[in-house]
Amino acid sequence: MSRLKGLLRPKLRRVDLAVAMLLAVLGFAAAVQVRSTQDDEGVLASARQEDLVAILDGLSSRSARLRQEISTLTATRDRLSTGTDRDTAALAEARRRAQVLGILAGTVPARGPGVVLTLDDPEGKVGADLLLDALEELRDAGAEAVQVEGPVVEGEDGPVPSVRVVAATAFVDGDAGGIEVDGTLLRAPYRFTVIGDPATIAAAMAIPGGVTDTVEQRDGRTVVTRSENVAVTALRPLDRPRYARPTVEPEAD
Amino acid sequence: MIPAVALVLGVVAGLFFEPTVPGALQPYLPIAVVAALDAVFGAVRAQLDGIFDDRVFVVSFVSNVLVAALVVFLGDQLGVGGQLSTGVVVVLGIRIFSNAAAIRRHLFRA
Numbered sequence: 001m002s003r004l005k006g007l008l009r010p011k012l013r014r015v016d017l018a019v020a021m022l023l024a025v026l027g028f029a030a031a032v033q034v035r036s037t038q039d040d041e042g043v044l045a046s047a048r049q050e051d052l053v054a055i056l057d058g059l060s061s062r063s064a065r066l067r068q069e070i071s072t073l074t075a076t077r078d079r080l081s082t083g084t085d086r087d088t089a090a091l092a093e094a095r096r097r098a099q100v101l102g103i104l105a106g107t108v109p110a111r112g113p114g115v116v117l118t119l120d121d122p123e124g125k126v127g128a129d130l131l132l133d134a135l136e137e138l139r140d141a142g143a144e145a146v147q148v149e150g151p152v153v154e155g156e157d158g159p160v161p162s163v164r165v166v167a168a169t170a171f172v173d174g175d176a177g178g179i180e181v182d183g184t185l186l187r188a189p190y191r192f193t194v195i196g197d198p199a200t201i202a203a204a205m206a207i208p209g210g211v212t213d214t215v216e217q218r219d220g221r222t223v224v225t226r227s228e229n230v231a232v233t234a235l236r237p238l239d240r241p242r243y244a245r246p247t248v249e250p251e252a253d
Numbered sequence: 254m255i256p257a258v259a260l261v262l263g264v265v266a267g268l269f270f271e272p273t274v275p276g277a278l279q280p281y282l283p284i285a286v287v288a289a290l291d292a293v294f295g296a297v298r299a300q301l302d303g304i305f306d307d308r309v310f311v312v313s314f315v316s317n318v319l320v321a322a323l324v325v326f327l328g329d330q331l332g333v334g335g336q337l338s339t340g341v342v343v344v345l346g347i348r349i350f351s352n353a354a355a356i357r358r359h360l361f362r363a
Binding site: 013015016018019020021022023024025026027028029030031032033035036048050051 | 267272274282285290293307310311315
């Protein structure tokens with residue numbers, strides 16, 4: 001311990017001053033070095049050239065990698081968004097077709113300009129053949145959706161048996177009067193609700209030898225009412241074909 | 254006592270003035286500091302052994318710093334500066350450890 005005290009004992013000689021100078025320089029240098037290491041710029045500023053080159057190399061290769069990743073992700077995003085557009089368009093097209101086909105097949109209600117044709121038969125002389133003729137006339141005149149119901153009594157609003165008329169609709173004379181339409185027995189007076197061009201259909205009903213004429217020959221009576229807005233509300237279930245299969249695959253677009 | 258005060262003064266001055274290290278000296282400053290630390294530990298040990306000599310300390314301090322800087326400078330010229338400075342730091346670190354062990358034995362007899 002006495003020797004350590006000897007180291008600390010002040011005794012001023014020139015060599016002692018030199019020692020003190022050197023230690024002061026050491027402390028100064030150490031403090032400066034610690035200071036310059038502590039801030040980030042100091043680290044880069046005090047780095048060797050080859051270290052800097054290595055750092056720069058790493059940075060540029062990393063940025064190239066990130067750039068590549070960006071382009072990959074951009075391509076994926078573009079692919080996904082155009083795919084979504086195509087899917088949306090295909091879905092809209094499919095919906096549109098479903099609407100059109102649904103009106104044809106009678107699975108969706110329809111509404112539009114048309115006529116209401118009331119056909120009274122007090123003598124019971126109007127048969128299935130005449131109703132079929134009337135339907136053919138309506139179709140010739142451009143009827144797009146048709147329903148038939150009966151008996152329709154003026155001033156009575158109760159539910160009336162009604163049938164949506166489609167391609168496969170059949171008219172059969174009932175055993176005890178009335179007409180069976182697709183298995184539903186309807187009685188006079190019948191009412192056709194037709195969507196189509198009102199003027200054309202009304203004219204078609206009125207031609208000589210047409211529906212109105214024929215019904216009057218059988219002591220019946222017809223009333224044709226044009227309307228800018230009639231509703232065909234009767235529906236029929238969609239029967240899946242048991243045997244027929246489409247031969248063309250549905251388009252993939 | 255005077256050397257310890259001088260050391261503290263140097264640290265305070267370094268923290269206070271915050272000088273920027275010249276670019277040319279930047280690779281050598283840390284090595285020089287470690288070399289000087291080695292000389293200081295050696296001096297403390299010599300003092301404890303009773304063989305401390307001022308002149309020897311001054312010469313060893315200066316030559317340590319110069320040789321360390323020279324070795325690193327040569328390494329930089331040869332393209333192995335990084336590795337050589339690592340080597341210098343390792344060697345000086347070993348010497349500092351062995352000096353510290355001798356000092357410890359003197360102080361604590363263990």
